[in-house]
Amino acid sequence: MLKRVLAVAGLAGCLLSSTHSWSHHAFGAEFDPNRPLVLRGPVVKVEWVNPHAWIHLEHTNEDGAKEVWMVEGGTPNTLLRRGLNRNSLLPGTLIVVDGYQSKDRSKRANGRDVTFEDGSKIFMGSSGTGAPRDGRDPTER
Secondary structure, eight states, X not given: OHHHHHHHHHHHHXXXXXXXXXXXXXXXXXXXXXXXXEEEEEEEEEEOOSSOXXXXXXXXXTTSOEXXXXXXOSOHHHHHHHTOOTTTTOTTXXXXXXXXXXXXXXXXEEEEEEEETTSOEEEOSOTTSSOOOOSOOTTOO
């Protein structure tokens, strides 16, 4: 009986400590592969949080109105390995993001690439989440 209680308690502890996996999602759950977009503008802020980092940027749309968009990237650790860090995405840094809009048409997108003023480009997407195979993911074959 004691073994069973300890096993159940251990299992419950494992499940409760892994809440980040419950909140993780596949690309297709939130983003539309048929709605590619390009966002240009200065970084407003960056959230280095798991399971995905978020880049907030001020995009000027076709009629001149400014909109702040939230762009989802890979995990902070993945972005760091690819060369993105807190200093490369300071507020005011001008960037171009290629990505896909959210299904609910809000000002949220899944980012695939971020391009800097000097022309350097970094893949910022999440591998293996169901995003369209567009050749940008260096792990795709």
